[in-house]
Amino acid sequence: MSDPSFMTLQQHIIQRQRCAEEATGEFSFLLSGITIASKILADQVRRVGLLDILGTTGEVNVQGEQVQKLDDIANDMLMQCIGYRRCVHAMASEEVADPVELETGDAGRYIVLFDPLDGSSNIDVNIPVGTIFSILKKPEPNGKECSVEENVLQKGCEQVGAGYVLYGSATVLVYTTGDGVHQFVLDPSIGAFILVKEQLTIPEKKAIYSCNEANAHSFDEGVQNYLNWVKTSEAGPYSARYVGSFVADFHRTLLKGGVFLYPATAKAPEGKLRLMYEANPMAFLVEQAGGKASTGDTRILDVEPTKLHQRVPLVIGSKKEVEIVEDFMARRRSAVSA
Ligand code: AHM
Ligand code: MG
Secondary structure, three states, rough: OOOOOOHHHHHHHHHHHHHHHOOOOHHHHHHHHHHHHHHHHHHHHHHHHHHHHHOOOOOEEOOOEEEOOOOHHHHHHOOOOOOOOOOOOEEOOOOOOEEEEEOOOHOOOEEEEEEEEEEEEHHOOOOOOOEEEEEOOOHHHHOOOOHHHHHHHOOOHHHEEEEEEEOOOOOEEEOOOOOOEEEEEEEEEOOOEEEEEOOOOOOOOOOOOOOOOHHHHHHHHHHHHHHOOOOOOOOOOOOOOOOOOOHHHHHHHHHOOOOEOHHHEEEEEEEOOOOHHHHHHHHHHHHHHHOEEEEOOEHHHOOOOOOOOOOOEEEEHHHHHHHHHHHHHHHHHHHHOO
């Protein structure tokens, strides 16, 4: 007899879809496109040192093929696995300038946006990287034909699904469809993601902050005041944790609590992280887990996108910790405007 507590991602999605009104099975088929790609990528990431060796002779490997960077491989893999789904109207990726419209006619109801391999600059030093995805519905035509760009540019609060895959010591998948956050681990022996935690919640507060503090001199003064405060005995003791790979930093924050910040800097005046396929999906997840995500003064999920690769300042994590940062930023704003 099968173990009733043993559940694969596929079973989990199907089970939850059964409870949903318009359960057509399309959505689970769409997600399976992402999981197939991520299993292939998990394997590629694990062998990255070997792939590098094969590529060291130049641009061409022993098979006579072009040696591709892993970001390109990840992007192609996702485009291919998702692109075969007839329910997908369009895809957009960090690696591609414009959204890709698929010839799926009325069957194409979903839009998938992704960062194929976030944190990839860390890959040659064996630091975890990940895939982030956001799923939107194609908007109903409102009397006029919309371009694919117009269809894609929706606020984060319109997402119907979001998640990430972290290629770390284990391959972990975390997703939401708006009814909580669920965590799975890839069992390599059977090639399936197994449920390890349903309805995950983020601690309401935790004295951990995570940011690239080397940029502190060019942060908003409110953020600088916050960073000074976390080091005082009044606040602390706080711990600092920063991987420099957003998926890894976010995953730790989701599980352990704390706050992750990537504020605007002189080099990145709009912030560094991308709204549509980095900040929005993580904001959806964190809110579903009871946390908070903001630009410092606006809820991330309410930010109106104006372009696909738009960047945004990000403060994300435990509700209370995000509010402390927002408070420092608000106090600075009112001091300036007084
Ligand atoms: P990428 O999508 O090009 O990999 O860049 C985003 C990455 C994030 O994973 C990470 O949070 C951030 O860049 C780190 O930036 P920095 O090196 O400035 O701290
Ligand atoms: Mg990224």
